[in-house]
Amino acid sequence: MDYRITQGPGLTEAALSGRLTFNDYEKMRLLMRDLGAAPARHVTLRLDGLEFVDSSGIGMLLIVKEEVEQKDKTLDVRGATGQVLRVLTVADLGKVLDLRP
């Protein structure tokens, strides 16, 4: 998995791409550190480029949400498609994550 962070007025956007699996846990830790350090109050995770997420990936996304909120920021998740969208839907994560198209 790879990620790219862009800063906008009041918004930090992190675009994930590739496959999100357990082996990406250290990269996700770096992402959490970078998002926590960003000045904007709102964070958007864009999953358009994410092809696959396994169960540990889901766990990591939930941890990202916790870490971001602990820094008094808000988070939404956008652009999930294919297998990623199916997993998020079956897991009913719309109740936990702010899922947007």
Add this chain to the structure above:
Amino acid sequence: MHRLFTRRQDTQAAPPDQGPGATIVALPTTAPAPAPGEDPRDALLASWLGLAEVQGRSLSAWDQEVRRVNDMVEGKVVDLAASFRQLSTAARDQSARIEEIVHLAGQVELDGETAQVGDVVAGMSALLVDMVNNIIQLSKQGMSMVYVLDDVVRQVEEVEGAVGEIDEINRQTNFLALNAHIEAARAGVHGATFKVVAEEVRLLSKTTASLAERIRARVGAVASGVRKGHEVLRQIATTDLSPQLLAKERIDKTLAGLMDQNQRFQDVLAETAALSGRTAETISSVVTGMQFQDLSKQRLEAVLDSMAVLRAGLEDLSGRTRQARPALAPALPEGWPDRLFSQVKLTAVRENFARRLLEGSALDEIGALDPTATADDAGGDIELF
């Protein structure tokens, strides 16, 4: 015995051409011309007597036919009603059984208890939701533990590093203490105090070394345990449970499909049960409607009674006419028998009618009523001489 017909010298010479299905060959049917000196009114009376005879025998024949029809209809209606009642009972039984199937189709037995299919499916869906939630929580907690243990491993490595530094410091301290001993010895008496201090420092260094060794051993054990735990947790966290998550999607669709099919099944069965019920009601209505037979029997009996009265009247008037004119012989009006026979299409009915009409008549005496004519079904004609 009254003679139905008489032969007169002046009867028509040739039999009329009846065409296909002709039944009468030759009968003295025309009203006879009065004989010289005979009262013309006698000819008319003779015709009337002939007609009365025919009417009386016809009424008798139709009376028999109507009674036969009445009995036949009554018998068949009774049989039909019995059959329809059986059909109605069978339809009601079928309806009851189908309703039972509808009831059973909506239930299932689980662990000795009966539950509604809808409730079972809802329960299974709830279990699946719990399973998914547990998987999600497990994944999140697992990853949290990985991060925590990662931090612990890092801390342990730092502690191990710190212990290494202590060792180094201790080694240098020991070396300094040794040097101090040597300088104290060189200083002689003036270095006695310094020698004591140096000795204490050496002992302290020895103690510190021993402590650092114990710390190293403990930290090493902790580090080993943490690393093993970290490795086990990695193995657990690496296990991808997303197929199990997606299985819920498949199971949900399957359960929904089964529910739909079960509902359609129940709907069709319910419609069938209703149809059976309506069939039973319709059959009952048919049985009720067949009571027409009773009413028609009564009406026909009224007709028969009227016919009997007419017949009695004819017989009475014929008798009085014969008394008044003893010499008078009945003469059949022209064409009446063939007109009567030609109206009857059914062979058996026509034969019976002919027999009733002609038995005991003058034609019967001369063999006009041919009993062998009944065997022919092709045209059904009664061959009369």
